[in-house]
Amino acid sequence: MSGPAASQALVCAGLQVRASAHGPLLTTVQAALAPGRLTAIVGPNGAGKSTLMAVMAGLRPPAAGRVCLGAEPLHRLPAAQLARRMAFMAQETQVAFAFSAQEVVEMGRYPHRQQPSHQEAQIVQSAMDSMGVAHLARREVTTLSGGERARVQLARVLAQLWQPHGLGSQWLLLDEPTAALDLQHQHQVMALLRIRAQTQGLGVVAVLHDLNLALRYAHEVLLVPGQGRAAKLGAVADILTPDCMARVWGIHSEAVRMQDGALQYLFAPASRPGAEVCL
Numbered sequence: 456m457s458g459p460a461a462s463q464a465l466v467c468a469g470l471q472v473r474a475s476a477h478g479p480l481l482t483t484v485q486a487a488l489a490p491g492r493l494t495a496i497v498g499p500n501g502a503g504k505s506t507l508m509a510v511m512a513g514l515r516p517p518a519a520g521r522v523c524l525g526a527e528p529l530h531r532l533p534a535a536q537l538a539r540r541m542a543f544m545a546q547e548t549q550v551a552f553a554f555s556a557q558e559v560v561e562m563g564r565y566p567h568r569q570q571p572s573h574q575e576a577q578i579v580q581s582a583m584d585s586m587g588v589a590h591l592a593r594r595e596v597t598t599l600s601g602g603e604r605a606r607v608q609l610a611r612v613l614a615q616l617w618q619p620h621g622l623g624s625q626w627l628l629l630d631e632p633t634a635a636l637d638l639q640h641q642h643q644v645m646a647l648l649r650i651r652a653q654t655q656g657l658g659v660v661a662v663l664h665d666l667n668l669a670l671r672y673a674h675e676v677l678l679v680p681g682q683g684r685a686a687k688l689g690a691v692a693d694i695l696t697p698d699c700m701a702r703v704w705g706i707h708s709e710a711v712r713m714q715d716g717a718l719q720y721l722f723a724p725a726s727r728p729g730a731e732v733c734l
């Protein structure tokens with residue numbers, strides 16, 4: 456990547472990721488993620504995807520190296536500015552108080568309180584509409600189902616980055632956004648994220664376990680293989696090959712070409728039938 460794209464990239468430079476100061480090395484990352492693209496972070500359980508995402512979001516320090524927006528290290532950006540450029544949705548989001556769904560989405564607008572848009576209420580409404588949660592606006596989030604709660608949180612982070620603001624590239628970091636969603640909502644959400652990346656120029660980075668969702672909707676994949684091995688960034692079809700899926704997940708895969716041309720896979724255990732399952 457070079458030129459204007461490089462100056463707007465989310466750069467992991469010589470990054471080392473550990474779960475704790477003296478914990479084992481989970482992975483290393485040398486990669487520049489491009490805005491306007493959907494990048495899926497994939498890898499086995501415990502590989503370090505969530506830890507890496509927290510480092511990318513500036514929520515925890517790297518063991519070595521740094522994360523930059525263009526040339527600017529994340530830790531040097533004022534927090535208020537960073538919050539207008541980057542929104543983060545954690546894997547599990549507990550809301551401590553009985554906020555309504557709408558109040559949770561409004562929290563996404565908090566970083567804009569000094570310079571509010573003329574359309575604050577409209578933005579909150581549009582974000583809720585886009586996630587199909589407008590009818591839940593007055594419900595306490597603690598009473599929502601897991602999937603409803605996830606879509607409220609997605610509406611919150613979308614509201615946070617609803618409009619470009621001229622400060623530079625904007626980044627949506629999502630840790631397993633589709634984990635609680637039914638099939639229809641998984642596809643709706645991923646399609647919407649891809650469209651927002653392409654039309655708004657948002658950089659969308661999402662941890663996904665469903666490799667078929669990654670194959671269909673992601674532009675690039677950052678593979679985190681775990682056990683201290685280096686993460687690898689590449690075009691989705693170049694990274695997620697049957698050979699890679701066998702090596703990293705121990706899974707046999709068979710390609711299916713869908714009617715719309717998308718490459719998808721059917722999966723089966725690679726081990727002998729009847730062999731003892733050992734996790």
Ligand SMILES: Nc1ncnc2c1ncn2[C@@H]1O[C@H](COP(=O)(O)OP(=O)(O)OP(=O)(O)O)[C@@H](O)[C@H]1O
Binds near residue numbers: 474475501503505507
């Ligand atoms: N605070 C901590 N102290 C010690 N170990 C931790 C801590 N947080 C995470 N770990 C360990 O670090 C490893 C990576 O965790 P992480 O949550 O980043 O993995 P992941 O790839 O997101 O996994 P999953 O796919 O299961 O969500 C795991 O083995 C986890 O047990």
